[in-house]
Amino acid sequence: MTEFDLIRTYFGDLGSRRTDVLLGVGDDGAVVQPPAGQTLVLATDCLVDAVHFPKDAPVDAIGEKALAVNLSDLAAMGAQPAWFQLVLTLPKADQQWLRQFATGLGRVARYHQMRLVGGDTARGPLNVTVQVAGLAPPGAALRRCGARPGDAIVVSGTLGDAALGLDLWRGRADRDDPDVAFLLNRLHRPTPRVSLGQALRGRATAAVDISDGLAADLGHILSASGLGATVDVDRLPLSEPGLRFGGRERQWGGALAGGDDYELCFTMPPSRLHELDAIASRLGVSLTRIGYIQPQPGLRLVRGDRTPVTLAACGYSHFPEHR
Amino acid sequence: MTEFDLIRTYFGDLGSRRTDVLLGVGDDGAVVQPPAGQTLVLATDCLVDAVHFPKDAPVDAIGEKALAVNLSDLAAMGAQPAWFQLVLTLPKADQQWLRQFATGLGRVARYHQMRLVGGDTARGPLNVTVQVAGLAPPGAALRRCGARPGDAIVVSGTLGDAALGLDLWRGRADRDDPDVAFLLNRLHRPTPRVSLGQALRGRATAAVDISDGLAADLGHILSASGLGATVDVDRLPLSEPGLRFGGRERQWGGALAGGDDYELCFTMPPSRLHELDAIASRLGVSLTRIGYIQPQPGLRLVRGDRTPVTLAACGYSHFPEHR
Numbered sequence: 001m002t003e004f005d006l007i008r009t010y011f012g013d014l015g016s017r018r019t020d021v022l023l024g025v026g027d028d029g030a031v032v033q034p035p036a037g038q039t040l041v042l043a044t045d046c047l048v049d050a051v052h053f054p055k056d057a058p059v060d061a062i063g064e065k066a067l068a069v070n071l072s073d074l075a076a077m078g079a080q081p082a083w084f085q086l087v088l089t090l091p092k093a094d095q096q097w098l099r100q101f102a103t104g105l106g107r108v109a110r111y112h113q114m115r116l117v118g119g120d121t122a123r124g125p126l127n128v129t130v131q132v133a134g135l136a137p138p139g140a141a142l143r144r145c146g147a148r149p150g151d152a153i154v155v156s157g158t159l160g161d162a163a164l165g166l167d168l169w170r171g172r173a174d175r176d177d178p179d180v181a182f183l184l185n186r187l188h189r190p191t192p193r194v195s196l197g198q199a200l201r202g203r204a205t206a207a208v209d210i211s212d213g214l215a216a217d218l219g220h221i222l223s224a225s226g227l228g229a230t231v232d233v234d235r236l237p238l239s240e241p242g243l244r245f246g247g248r249e250r251q252w253g254g255a256l257a258g259g260d261d262y263e264l265c266f267t268m269p270p271s272r273l274h275e276l277d278a279i280a281s282r283l284g285v286s287l288t289r290i291g292y293i294q295p296q297p298g299l300r301l302v303r304g305d306r307t308p309v310t311l312a313a314c315g316y317s318h319f320p321e322h323r
Numbered sequence: 324m325t326e327f328d329l330i331r332t333y334f335g336d337l338g339s340r341r342t343d344v345l346l347g348v349g350d351d352g353a354v355v356q357p358p359a360g361q362t363l364v365l366a367t368d369c370l371v372d373a374v375h376f377p378k379d380a381p382v383d384a385i386g387e388k389a390l391a392v393n394l395s396d397l398a399a400m401g402a403q404p405a406w407f408q409l410v411l412t413l414p415k416a417d418q419q420w421l422r423q424f425a426t427g428l429g430r431v432a433r434y435h436q437m438r439l440v441g442g443d444t445a446r447g448p449l450n451v452t453v454q455v456a457g458l459a460p461p462g463a464a465l466r467r468c469g470a471r472p473g474d475a476i477v478v479s480g481t482l483g484d485a486a487l488g489l490d491l492w493r494g495r496a497d498r499d500d501p502d503v504a505f506l507l508n509r510l511h512r513p514t515p516r517v518s519l520g521q522a523l524r525g526r527a528t529a530a531v532d533i534s535d536g537l538a539a540d541l542g543h544i545l546s547a548s549g550l551g552a553t554v555d556v557d558r559l560p561l562s563e564p565g566l567r568f569g570g571r572e573r574q575w576g577g578a579l580a581g582g583d584d585y586e587l588c589f590t591m592p593p594s595r596l597h598e599l600d601a602i603a604s605r606l607g608v609s610l611t612r613i614g615y616i617q618p619q620p621g622l623r624l625v626r627g628d629r630t631p632v633t634l635a636a637c638g639y640s641h642f643p644e645h646r
Contacts, residue, residue, distance in 0.1 A: 027400070027466055028397075028467070029366035029464075031363070031400070032363050033362050034362075034363055036359055039355065039357075040355050040357055040363070041352045042354075042355065042441060042456070043352035044408045044441065044442055046445055048448075052445070076351035076352070079352065085367045087368075087410075089450060118367065120368045120452075123371070124372075124374055124448070127450050129452045133456075136354070141352075143346060144349075144351070207351075
């Protein structure tokens with residue numbers, strides 16, 4: 001099977017059909033028509049074998065995750081997903097692998113009404129790179145730099161599940177246990193908060209997605225905004241399965257520095273916090289206020305009683321240098 | 324040096340500044356403003372270590388080539404380059420390597436007035452993926468599918484140089500010889516025909532860039548257009564250095580199946596051929612008519628005297644399965 005057959009078979013018609021795609025897969029480039037008066041939001045993320053997913057990860061989940069982590073970036077920008085490209089290098093054209101990969105990728109693409117419009121394939125170590133393009137009204141895209149002192153810090157969903165899921169996957173935990181299955185799904189099939197990101201346009205003052213752990217990613221908001229924050233670790237949203245298998249302190253560590261959660265962290269003026277409940281219930285996602293922005297730089301962790309705590313005391317001893 | 328320091332240092336301000344970049348490197352995504360009434364052309368190509376460039380290739384040339392091969396796709400579409408993203412996986416953050424790579428990448432970006440707006444870095448086997456976005460008026464993008472019987476087939480520049488350059492590089496030929504230097508430059512630092520592509524809007528009926536050899540790439544035009552062609556190998560444009568080091572028959576093979584030339588191949592009605600000289604002289608690129616499109620599918624190779632020849636007779640025995 002040549003490169004061209006392979007592309008045609010598995011990637012020629014992937015995702016939702018869109019009338020704004022004037023020329024899709026199969027030429028030197030794709031041609032799309034951005035709607036008048038919208039800005040274009042571009043993002044790209046790669047998954048490297050054994051770095052961003054375990055060697056034995058379900059193949060359809062690799063396809064899901066490759067697009068989901070990019071959608072998470074669009075979510076953090078408040079953008080509406082539109083088109084994507086795929087670059088796939090793989091050691092050999094294993095048809096079963098490709099079929100499963102395309103199945104997972106297509107599932108996420110259709111759910112978010114995205115269309116695969118082009119890409120590249122080559123022989124090489126397994127590497128999956130996706131590039132996404134989304135749309136936002138002028139001035140509406142969320143940035144990391146707009147937080148203000150006094151803003152509340154809010155996170156979606158629960159944190160620390162993916163890091164724990166990785167340990168359970170490696171430890172070959174019982175996958176028939178529904179709590180184990182939940183945590184493994186959080187690792188392998190992250191849920192990008194695309195609708196939430198769009199709902200935060202004009203409401204959040206800054207936003208980021210949590211891919212490297214809350215401490216690092218909230219840190220991006222703080223350094224971009226030139227500010228600091230206090231976070232109450234007792235308020236970190238932890239899942240029941242996470243508490244059962246990880247325990248409270250370990251999950252704090254996973255939430256702060258574990259990575260791969262793909263939830264959103266955003267800041268919002270106190271005057272707007274009353275809008276959160278309606279958004280959370282409309283979108284079916286929990287939204288938890290965990291702290292507040294302060295003028296003094298740095299991230300300060302406290303317990304509810306205001307006792308300072310350290311990252312190490314939260315059960316975590318190092319930051320991975322690369323994710 | 325963390326991933327974030329590395330990005331800031333080498334990639335934070337790369338390429339030409341553009342007023343249509345509303346938010347560049349350093350957030351979850353970039354925000355750009357496409358001009359009203361233009362379509363967007365998207366393309367992506369990756370370079371895999373030791374597959375798309377030799378292990379010991381000059382590092383700044385890897386940076387040049389990573390963007391140039393993508394620009395060649397935009398050229399084949401007749402698009403005007405605008406923005407690009409870079410995904411770089413590398414085994415370690417070698418600062419000298421990164422500096423040289425960014426120097427080459429930046430040189431090509433500035434020449435084509437492109438801006439690097441985002442990307443991703445991760446630890447892994449060396450892999451360089453670039454995604455480009457360009458602009459074209461509605462309906463103006465060149466495609467592979469518009470060739471018509473009787474159209475002339477034209478190629479830019481000279482063919483077969485890069486394949487010969489690779490042999491000379493591997494054979495450690497004398498790089499002080501200007502002919503060797505020419506051929507190595509053709510391999511390491513391809514010249515994307517961006518201005519030519521734009522000049523062909525409304526003139527060429529179909530276009531493709533020659534990355535896998537003329538036979539394969541012209542083959543894409545033929546299959547997309549549902550047609551065939553006859554090409555006169557005596558007319559294939561060969562360089563003097565190519566003839567000196569490779570000889571005529573070997574260079575035919577390199578032209579037809581050698582790859583990496585990044586010239587354009589396009590089709591044009593005979594009634595427009597008189598425009599070619601002016602375009603060639605304005606852009607400083609040679610344009611050579613090598614054959615014509617026919618209704619009967621398939622690619623037929625002849626010598627000027629109409630004697631049929633085969634690819635094997637042109638000195639080439641196989642097609643690489645993946646480039």
